[in-house]
Amino acid sequence: MKIDKKSARMWSMIGPTGLFGVIMNELAKENDKLSVVTADLSTFSGLDRFGKEYPDKIYNVGIAEQNMMGIAAGLAQEGLTVFAATYASFLVTRSLDQLRISMGYMNLPINLVGLTAGYASGILGATHMALEDIAILRSIPNITILSPADCVEAVKCMEAVSNYPKPVYIRLTGTARMPMIYLQDYNYQIGKNQILREGTDISILATGSMVSTAIQVSEQLETFGISAEVINIHTIKPFDLEVLKNRKNRSLIVTVEEHSIIGGLGTIVAEEMINLNYSTKLLKIGIEEGYLHAASYTSLLEKSGLTKEHILERILSVLK
Numbered sequence: 569m570k571i572d573k574k575s576a577r578m579w580s581m582i583g584p585t586g587l588f589g590v591i592m593n594e595l596a597k598e599n600d601k602l603s604v605v606t607a608d609l610s611t612f613s614g615l616d617r618f619g620k621e622y623p624d625k626i627y628n629v630g631i632a633e634q635n636m637m638g639i640a641a642g643l644a645q646e647g648l649t650v651f652a653a654t655y656a657s658f659l660v661t662r663s664l665d666q667l668r669i670s671m672g673y674m675n676l677p678i679n680l681v682g683l684t685a686g687y688a689s690g691i692l693g694a695t696h697m698a699l700e701d702i703a704i705l706r707s708i709p710n711i712t713i714l715s716p717a718d719c720v721e722a723v724k725c726m727e728a729v730s731n732y733p734k735p736v737y738i739r740l741t742g743t744a745r746m747p748m749i750y751l752q753d754y755n756y757q758i759g760k761n762q763i764l765r766e767g768t769d770i771s772i773l774a775t776g777s778m779v780s781t782a783i784q785v786s787e788q789l790e791t792f793g794i795s796a797e798v799i800n801i802h803t804i805k806p807f808d809l810e811v812l813k814n815r816k817n818r819s820l821i822v823t824v825e826e827h828s829i830i831g832g833l834g835t836i837v838a839e840e841m842i843n844l845n846y847s848t849k850l851l852k853i854g855i856e857e858g859y860l861h862a863a864s865y866t867s868l869l870e871k872s873g874l875t876k877e878h879i880l881e882r883i884l885s886v887l888k
Contacts, residue, residue, distance in 0.1 A: 569594045569723055571753040579719035582614070583744035585683045587719050588653060589614025591726045595649075596622050599730060603643050605629065607636045607654035613683055615653075633658050637666035637678075644676040649730055655689060656682025656698035656739065660705060671735035672708040679729045679736045686741040686777060686826035687868040694859035697868075698739075703831025705737050706805050712758065713804040715739040717779035718749040721802060724756035732758065739776060739804075741826050743865050747780035749800070761808045767797030770883070771815050774824040775801040775833050782824050784876040785883065792884065807836050812844060822851045822883060826874060829854035851886050853879055 569575070569591070579587050592615065596602045605627045610616055619626045629636045633654060640652040652659075659682050660667070670676050682701055689696035705711055712734055716722040722740060729736045749764070764779070765786050774782035779800045786796040799811050815821065821841070823834040834852030841850060855872050869875055873882070 569727065571720055571723065571750075573751045576720050576748050576751050579723065580746050580748050581744060582719070583746050584716070584719055584722045584740040584742055585612065585688065586614045586744065587722060588681060588683065588740070589616070589618050591723055592618045592651065593621065595726065595730050596625060599649055601648045602730070603627070603648045603650050605636050605640045605643070605650065605652045607631060607633045607658065609654050609683060613653055633662040634666050637663040637670060640678045641666070641670035641674070641676050644670075644678050649679075650677075651679045651681055651726075653681035653683055655696060656685035656701050657689075657696050660698065660701040660737075664704065668708050672710055675710045675735060677733050677735055679726075679732075679738065681738045681740065683740055685739045687865050687872075688741060688743050690860070690868045691862055691864055693862040697859065699828045699855050700831070701737075701739060702804055702825075702827050702833070703835070706831070706836070710735055711805065712736045713739065714758065714802060715741065715776040715804055716802055717774075717776060717800050718742075719746055720748070720750040721756065724754070725802070728756060728758055741776035746777070749780055749783070756802075759803050759806055759808055761803055761811050762800045763797060764800050765796070765798040767795040769795040769818065770820040770822060770887075771797045771799060771818050772822045772824060773799045773801050773811060773833065773837060775804060777826050778824040778874065781874070781876050781879065785879050788876065788880050789883065794887065801833060804833060804836070807840060809840060812837070812840055812846070816844070816846050816848060818848055820849050820851060820883070820886060822853060824874075824879060825854045826869075827854055829856060849886065851883065853882060
């Protein structure tokens, strides 16, 4: 797909969930083996147009996530390029057994797309908040976990996995009018995370929707005389150890994620820091244990302390 400032702005306005169907339309032009399975989310995920143009490539199973996984597994076993997409909260939990067997044990190259991960559908209540999906899936063997930082990276991510021979989970966070990070094409590689902002005092490792917030925090820290590096962790698993090497002397390492602080990016970094024998202080910023009531996306981020103001305050308090 052509990537420039115009397309980046348009995709940002649509948001990652609506963009999914647009990406599938483009990939289908180049891949005769592409198939999409969804659980009652055709309109919401932009798949209506895809269904009209490629009626033989889409399977809407209704609200039956376990069946969706079974069909996706069958298609993958026949050599098709399969994308299976629905709400992340239901995709990971309701179909966990089928997912574990088909992707973990059988190692079938299914591309799971978790739509509205984190708080993106929080207006519908706690049932639609996907806050534990990384923690659950990283414990299952063979599954690659990707978390694009903006809509351009979502495009690059799905282009990459369409030729990737392993099971993948793509975690789409954020809503319409998602902040833009990438405005042009770039070299996206699964497993190779990117330094977006250089810094020497502290390192901020952020993933998904929190990457743009981390950049803003880094800019604010500069006014306090603190040089903060920002790294986009677009690949959660396998974890790229290069992002921790040579950072033993940082005064602080910070992880920021729209996910539970239990079992997510912060936990992964903590485990790897132990393996590297780092004594550097670690600050994990994410969603504390518990569920919030239904509210708007921005309100839920505010209540969870995932705004740039809250994150800046927490970092400064630790450094002091």
